[in-house]
Amino acid sequence: MMLQIDLWSEAFAEKLKEAFGTRLKFLGYQGSYGRGEAAPQSDIDIVTVLDHVDTDDLNRYRLLVREMPHGELACGFLCGTRELYHWPKFDLYGLLLDTKPVWGNLLDWIPALTAGSLREALQIGVSNLYHAACHTYLYHENPKTALSALGKQAFFCLRFCSLLKDGVYRAAKKDLFPCLDSREKALLSLSLEPERTAGFSDKETADAYTLLLQWCGDILSKEEESSRGE
16 A cells, blocks of 8 residues: 555654654655655655754664654655755755655755756766766676666756756656657656666667766766856
8 A cells, every 4th residue: 555655754753753852853755755756665765854963863763763654664864954054065956856844944954055056966966877877887797677777867867957957846757758858858768667678688778878878978068068167
């Protein structure tokens, strides 16, 4: 049966408020539940901010998660307010855009983010994707089996590209897909059609990796030129 994320997260927030009181500063969720793409066995990706975090807090938090129904599916991000405020801004950009608030306001605990932070987030995401594609093609026993995961990385980058293009953040694949050009749609399809990529021939696999590498190179070059022009 499908988990009702709103009810689950609100119940978890009550547990955290009882355990931590005013030390709880924020609770939200993200991932496939945040995008409306969850399946029954999807991770429950929780974002929690306390005033500070030590190992006693981690132990207490772990017990509270385990008491929740489907707690074995829980994962996510937990930190203190000081650490969050000084977190790399490129990483905060995705955290802010992807997180659905349940308790508190994430904006109260992070610094101002700029277009430069977004461009840096895109550059780092694309460079990581480029490296992952090269490494996987070289060293993975069966590179086609990794295409779905690489396509998911591309999806995260494509969302930033779309935001830079027209100022609209499209969190879900179904909203993003119609706004992409043909090459971008081919990239996103790698994550949308895992059964198809699993049956790729050697040539189709090589073509998919060529697409990944060329797109990453084009984005990195374009963003570098944009940075120089600012």
